[in-house]
Amino acid sequence: MMRTRPLKVALLGCGVVGSEVTRIMTTHTDDLTQRIGAPVELVGIAVRRPDRVREGVPAELITTDATALVKRDDVDVVVEVIGGIEPARSLITTAFEHGASVVSANKALLAQDGAALHAAAEQHGVDLYYEAAVAGAIPLVRPLRESLAGDKVNRVLGIVNGTTNFILDKMDSSGAGYSEALDEATALGYAEADPTADVEGFDAAAKAAILAGIAFHTRVRLDDVYREGMTEVTAADFASAKQMGCTIKLLAICERAADGRSVTARVHPAMIPLTHPLASVRGAYNAVFIEADAAGQLMFYGPGAxxxxxxxAVLGDIVAVCRNKVAEATGPGESAYTRLPVSTMGEVVTRYHISLDVADKPGVLAQVATVFAEHGVSIDTVRQQGKDGEASLVVVTHRAADAALSATVDALRKLDTVRGVASIMRVEGE
Amino acid sequence: MMRTRPLKVALLGCGVVGSEVTRIMTTHTDDLTQRIGAPVELVGIAVRRPDRVREGVPAELITTDATALVKRDDVDVVVEVIGGIEPARSLITTAFEHGASVVSANKALLAQDGAALHAAAEQHGVDLYYEAAVAGAIPLVRPLRESLAGDKVNRVLGIVNGTTNFILDKMDSSGAGYSEALDEATALGYAEADPTADVEGFDAAAKAAILAGIAFHTRVRLDDVYREGMTEVTAADFASAKQMGCTIKLLAICERAADGRSVTARVHPAMIPLTHPLASVRGAYNAVFIEADAAGQLMFYGPGAxxxxxxxAVLGDIVAVCRNKVAEATGPGESAYTRLPVSTMGEVVTRYHISLDVADKPGVLAQVATVFAEHGVSIDTVRQQGKDGEASLVVVTHRAADAALSATVDALRKLDTVRGVASIMRVEGE
Structure with missing residues (x-):
């Protein structure tokens, strides 16, 4: 029953993920063989620095010639854990041309060139799997494209970046400011020396593009994703959030419009109610909330990196594509048949929490309320606090188009009685 | 590219689940066609009572002859949502013999006869999928057998019965007793007229057997699962739990022994810390916590029924088995190669929370402590409360074999100074 010719796997990259993939493949060989239904063998590991000491990694598998490795016609599966656009993209494409299926953890590449890579995989009759590209070990790609294949997903709302969740959680629990919390994240290894990709939301935006594409069966590119980082979130914002019964999270939000004819994808900090399951996601953990017509609300939680x-996640995909190779079949490819347009941020319908510094005199509230009314934005609650001739006004709106909310804020800034807009934050998950 | 001969699906049963499957299949035909890569058609629905009014169900598809339906050689997929052992088992077996893949939501049947059914499916080269059998819409079967196929699962800890979670949540939040909370669950439709299968843990035990089998790649039958219902949980137990910083949940727990050489599966009420993610699972929701070597801790949450x-969940499986039919392949079958023995409850290592009514006189604590020591059970904390010559003693143990804990309790009951054992509850999730 079991075939005896081993499936051959080539690994591109041997950093923290690649070393662990190597360790599992070389120490759990019997389990993998049973689960695949055929023996599996790691036949080569391409690295840039061959002299680096890599404990537990067989030295005889190391090569610096990644191109030669992916061109080997006996390689069944190429695992790409290099990251970045090039040389990863060329190597994956070459692997397809030589008949190998590919398992990748490369969110940036998938978000940018997913469509072309899927097309190349299909053309060559091989698989492209990438569970590890979104939220680490948390199964999301497979549940979205297989478990929910008979359902209609309407929203994906998630914490998909562990670094920023660690920082925001720290600010929330200790009252620390952003810089202080970032320093702690860096010291503990949760933030990189250059934290830009995380704190400016680039990493989360790539994941949002991938999730939206799979969830809505359409193409969503990185450029389609509205992105706002979390570097300007302050301790005062957390205090405001607490007064609302909320906390602040950096969220990736993919939504189908109410009329079903378009979708949006965005990443920005937002207040969410403390009662929302995402509010209690602590430290560097990730969690993704999925709302579907028939399934209702699902949540997936775990370590995101x-x-x-x-x-x-990489190993789960290796087993899957190896099984497919044994069956001489391929798994589900790209599903982008709905061809739904991706709307801009202005069309997103959401709520705003706005803190204004205003003059403490009669008529200010009336002026402010008029500006909201003129832009068709309905106010949910207003809270006034006076202190020494100055006052603050906290306005929470009802749901309205982001463009109208944004125009309202612009108009507020022009009022003489408004000394400044202390903070603007969207409110989600209600 | 897309094949034109439609895949034919036959449905067995048309209750709440079957009606909804019918509705989705007949109204979302285009989406299903795109996602499968071939047209799909519902060709027959077997029911017992053909005269019952079923809104949105095409009358011309209704038949009372289930056997003739599954014998049709043009049927590609049979969907079984009848429940129970017979006639479901015979119909599924006949479907396999006639070349159909089967999607089932039947936890009782899978827990009892999963091995034989898997063998029959494999013999006939068809699929047996059953995501809907465990925790409704929450993807669990697929993540366990595919996403975690390259990992080693050590523990599955879950709330897999919505009825009992509703009752326990009600007791926790309102201080209600069991009967009162059950009445409310019945009135709201969360509990059936005869709630035995839920409250006595039979439903959860079937799910535990299925989950343990998949998680540990071994066979776990319903008889292997230790089962204790939750009808004896009292308001006093919740008060004790609160003092411990815990709440009480009916848990399904599947564990690999520390030495890796055996597994256990059990269902019983247990205290879990309020800080554990499962503690905040409210109402009729389900959630399952999975611990794996490489993935760490994952949680899956959603509506369990x-x-x-x-x-x-059924539709997701229909799409998957239809895709397999188009590819002329089959998905992963039973994986039971580890053949790990299933240990009895006595070998489970856990902690006890024990409330004793004792005489309020000197020396009682020493007597009680001696009994624990004689059985090799180490005490974590003791709390004494005296009132009018009577006293209560709350003992929380360290981890010990369940057999030793159980023997300790038996010996305590024999002490003259112990007037009664008010409650015994295991403590989990720490």
Whole structure:
């Protein structure tokens, strides 16, 4: 029953994830063989620095010639854990041309060139799997494209970046400011020396593009995703959030419009109610909330990054594409048949929490309320606090188009009685 | 590219789940066609009572002859949502013999005869999928057998019965007793007229058997699962739990022994810390916590029952087995190669929370402590409360074998100074 010719796997990259993939493949060979239904063998590991000491990694598998490795016609599966656009893209394409299926953890590449890569995989009759590209070990790609294949997903709302969740959680629990919390994240290894990709939301935006594409069966590119980082979130914002019964999270939000004819994808900090399951996601953990017509509300929670969790997702995909190779079949490819347009941020319908510094004199509230009314934005609650001739006004709106909310804020800034807009934050998850 | 001969699906049963499956299949035909890569058609619905009014169900598809339906050689997929052992088992077996893949939501049947059914499916080269059998719409079967296929699962800890979670949540939040909370669950439709299968843990035990089998790649039958219902949980237990910083949940727990050489599966009420993610699972929701070597801790949360959520899981499986039919392949079958023995409850290592009514006189604590020591059970904390010559003693143990804990309790009952054992509850999730 079991075939005896081993499936051959080539690994591109041997950092924290690649080393762990190597460790599992070389120490759990019997389990993998049973689960695939055929023996599996790691036949080569392409690295840039061959002299680096890599504990547990067989030296005889190391090569610096990644191109030669992916061109080997006996390689069945190429695992790409290099990251970045090039040389990853060329190597994956070459692997397809030589008949190999590919398992990738490369969110940036998938978000940018997913369509072309899927097309190339299909053309060559091989698989492209990438569970590890979104939220580490948390199964999301497979549940979205397989478990929910008979359902209609309307919203994906998630914490998909562990670094920023660690920082925001720290600010929330300790009252620390952004810089202080970032320093702690860096010291503990949760933030990189250059934290830009995380704190400015680029990493989360790539994941949002991938999730939206799969969830809505359409193409969503990185450029389609509205992105706002979380570097300007302050301790005062957390205090405001608490007064609302909320906390602040950096959210990736993919939504189908109410009329079903378009979708949106965005990443920005937002207040969410403390009663929302995402509010209690602590530290560097990730969690994704999915709303579907028939399934209702589902949540998936777990470690969103790290060598071992990411390797777990990579290994799950290796087993799947190896099984497909044994069956001489391929798994589900890109599904983009709905061809729904991606609307801009202005068309997103959401709520705003706005803190204004205003003059403490009669008529200010009336002026402010008029500006909201003129832009068709309905006010939910207003809270006034006076202190020494100055006052603050906290306005929470009802749901309205983001463009109208944004225009309202612009008009407020022009009022003489408004000394400044202290903060603007969207309110989600209600 | 797309094949034109439609895949034919036959449905067995048309209750709440079957009606919803029918509705989705007949109204979302285009989406299903795109996602499968071939047209799909519902060709027959077997019911017992053909005269019952079923809104939106095409009358011309209704038949009372289920056997003739599954014998049709043109049927590609049989969907079984009848429940129970017979006639479901015979119909599924006949479907396999006639070349159809089967999608089932039947936890009782899978827990009892999963091995034989898997063998029959494999023999006939068809699929047996059953995501809907465990925790409704929450993807669990697929993540366990595919996403985590390259990892080693050590524990599955879950709330897999919505009825009992509703009752326990009610008791926790309102201080209600069991009967009162059950009455409310019945009135709201969360509990059936005869709630035995839910409150005595039979439903959860079937799910535990299925989950343990998949998680540990071994066979776990319903008889292997230790089962204790939750009808004896009292308001006093909740008060004790609160003092411990815990709440009480009916848990399904599947564990690999520390030495890796055996597994256990059990269902019983247990205290879990309020800080554990499962503690905040409210109402009739389900959630399952999975611990794996590389992935770490994952949690899956969502509606565990109901027509629509269950239909979502069934439809996901229909799409998957249809895709396999188009590819002329089959998905992963039973994986039971580890052949790990299933240990009895006595070998489970856990903690006890024990409330004793004792005489309020010197030396009682020493007597009680001696009994624990004689059985090799180490005490974590003791709390004494005296009142009018009577006293209560609350003992929380360290981890010990369940057999030793159980023997300790038996010996305590024999002490003259112990007037009664008010409650015994295991403590989990720490």
């Amino acid at each position: 790290g060598g071992s969790p990411t390797a777990s | 109901g027509g629509s959520p269950t239909a979502s």
